[in-house]
Amino acid sequence: MQLNIFELTSIYLYITLAACAFYLAIMFFQKINRTRGSGVDLGPIFGLGFFVLFFGIVYVCWGYMHYFGYEYDFHPLPLYKTGILMTYFALIGVVFFSEKIIGKTKFAFTFFSIGCCVYGIFFTFTEFDLRLFTYITNPITVAFILISFLYFLKVKTTGEIRKQMFSAFLCYIGFLIFFLLDIEGIKALLPFPMEISSIISSIGVIITLVYLGTIFLRFETFTEFGWKDKLRELYIIAPNGTTLFHYSFIRDERNQDLDLISSGLTGVEGILGELIQSKKKLKIVDHQDIKIIFEYGEYTTIALITYENLRIYLPKLTSLRVKFEKLFQDVLKDWSGRIEVFRPANHLVNEFFG
Template sequence: MIYQLDFWKMMGLGITFILSSNAIFLFYYFISKIYHSKEFKSEIFPFYGITLLFLFGGISYIFANVFDFFRWQYDITVLIYYRFHFIFYVLSVASCIFVYENLIKKTKYLLTIYMIGVLIINFFIVTYEALNLFSNFTFGFALLILLILQYVVFVRPTSGILKHRMYITLVGLMIVGFGSVFRNPFINEAFSHYFFSMGTLLINVGVLLMGFGFSAFSTFTDLNWKEKLHQIFIVTKDGLPVYAYSFDVNQTITDSELLAAGLSSIRIFLSEVLKTKDDLQIIEYKNLNVILELKDNIVFILVIKEKSSFLQYKLEQFSKKFSEFFKDLLKNWNGDMELFYPTKTLIRNIFELDK
């Protein structure tokens, strides 16, 4: 028998399709980050877990959509579609848990093994009602674990903008949880499929927030981004030194030989940089990475030990604050570097060296 779908059922199917598309887009985005990473180190290994989280999640909701279509349109419960939805959803959650366990290195992957156990148990459940009930208990517990791990692994140890982005990911996880509750068949059959549509919309929002949060990382060593800092130089377009600071010893570089050595390296590629119209550039030099920010007549040069998109943001933030603070002084500067001594405090604040 063919049934006519009501508005909210059709809306729910459409939003679920968008959800699958968003998840697969995020999979493509994060797999691209891996592909464009020149060195496949252990630090980017967790990105594989992130990519699989979105890939398996997207596939899961494709099967869920097909299952719901047949159930609503033809009143047929095709268990195999729901089982595939369950399997890929478990794989998605397991991938996310794996990321946390890989970074925390204290749980011996017991939670990932637990999710594999859940996957095996599902094959012994032979009815849709039983499998749906099992999934409710399983994913309710898994969501609680994910929220705790997100806070412990990402929120608590970070600071500044990274902490904000990790809070966004945490909120995204919560929203996915609320949306999943609204999608529950028991609620929809008891009340209205309006909740199904709204729940799916919430999951969409939550998934996008998670993707936005995790995109703050270039590699997961950004959790320890301060360890990547090496030196920062502020020079004029002509190569005249304005200020220099060493993060390794946490002090201003005043030694003339050390300053000359650093500037001689910088001048090798500074002239090439100034020929371009880009205000922000990243250059690999020997075993270091150099981020350059051009603002007015001043070049800000951050030398780091490993590439980091988060430190690009930090340099942009610092260059803006520096230019605002010394705006009047720079107009009539006579070459006296001591006038920029307050820069040390600015560096320590922007790069959170006192935290």
């Protein structure tokens, strides 16, 4: 039987989709290789790489399976079973990614997905059994991933990261819709030939998958979702080394000599500047598990002490410095030494870091 143009196109699109997935997998695993040894949690990146790798294998299986279906009018059970089980492996990657970021589920859904995969391998013997088992269990996993995205949007993210996660959420919804268009039961309900549905599905999945992968590849580290948990202390320092304002993000705050600390921070900045003979000011001090990020203004220097250097902190520090110097401009020009006048800065810190 000779394949028609639509059948041939759908098979080529399966191959294209698999190639896109494998390319994204390579990108994620290269990111892991580049980041290894930096102290960044690589688990979420590995989960995404695991997902796109096995998702690509799914479409390799489906491409062959549809070829047999178009050419010989039958679906080899081993090929069908492999494709479904690879879908479970792909879902394990996304669920692991979600649970790593949430951090409160003790990987319960990851173990659930692994259990489903094991059951599918050893306890389903016909295409009908595997299809029925998949239709029962997969919606649970997909719903968990959907709820995870909503949790990221509501609790874990703010500002620019929230915008990116909202785009990822919309992409995920589109991805699900297009993916479902290639399910046999759904294709049978549509008013056009099944191969047309496969073509529309593949094009939509390619677009949403690539865009989704691009969004997540932009993140330097997925600990940015919990950037508030990485904050320790913030100092706003006068040119003479006096602490104008101090804010602690940790509860176990101890009595400290704030002026001694701020003088030490500015002293480190000055000494290192002299040693390296650079005209550029020091921006970051990396002391293993503690990072100090500096932001310089006309009247002040801000030092943010964190447990990790995240890209999200830099624009926040700049905005805080600009607003602080604007709010206290008249005081800073002729400062008399009274630090209580800067107490309203608490509201500024809460605005940018709260």
